Amino acid sequence: MTALLNQQFLTALAFGQGIERASVQIESEAGTVSDARRFVREQLAIWMFSEADDFSDRVVVAASELVTNAVLHARTRPPGESELIAVTLAFKPGIALGVLVCDNSDQVPMVNIRPPVNAINGRGLALVNSLADGWTAAPRESREGGSGKGVWAFFRCPQTVGLLPRSA
Template sequence: MTSSAYHTVLAELADGQGIERAAIEVESTPASVRDARFFVRQQLFGWRFPESGGFTDEVVLAVSELVTNAVLHGRTRPADDSEHVGIELALKPGRALGVLVSDNSNKAPVAAVRPAPHAACGRGLELVDAVADYWTAAPRENSQGVTGKGVWAVFRCPESAGLLPRSA
């Protein structure tokens, strides 16, 4: 798919009809990354994607990296003030899944320039790029007038999505 085709898919996921949505907000703390992973895994299972394996694990990895980046780089308030990170899933069954992670920072995400081989960080967007079919970032403004950004990762749905039987 071309970049313009992904922009079309992204527009569908953001505002289109027939989109299934699920969203949560988590505290902007390192411990909340686990909560984000749990939410995504449970929602994907609810939408009948496999509980683990290829597609699900790739989506969970991308969310983990994007939420970690939001926690580490997207805070705009002092550490002792409450701040949230938004996580939204948008599913166009049989077509695409979009993951939107939003924070209050206006700074665009920047991929690290070749982190050292033994560096413990700096590969988050590189990992997102490796597992997602497409990703992008855009400024946002919420209903309370808070500005920030949203980072989207888009995944083409596997053929078997929604067709898996539920175990009793």
């Protein structure tokens, strides 16, 4: 994935006119990953994406992996103390859809290129990389003064093939 293509997705989804957004905050706990999946499926249905569609499945699985990574690797507060993860969908009709997962960790996510064959974990971002048309991470600062990062996964809308160039 090229940085240029990721920049095109960010420009289409984070700036400009005609972008629809939906967000939810969930607790940073393993049991809430299903809440994130449900939120994404429901919002895709509101935006008229088919539930029985490869596109919707790819978006839901990628969102699930990003939230799982945030729960497993980005927690900054002690166990038992509340910590939230934000899940945002950004949709530019006819162009692209993005999933943004924000957490409180400054640690940059990295793809595990060669996880051991018998590894139980370590394939999340590799899966996101294979499902999405692009992904990136960026530091963020919250209004409350906290820091962390946002991890985006980008998807070219099914009817827009050719509007944004495919990666090499």
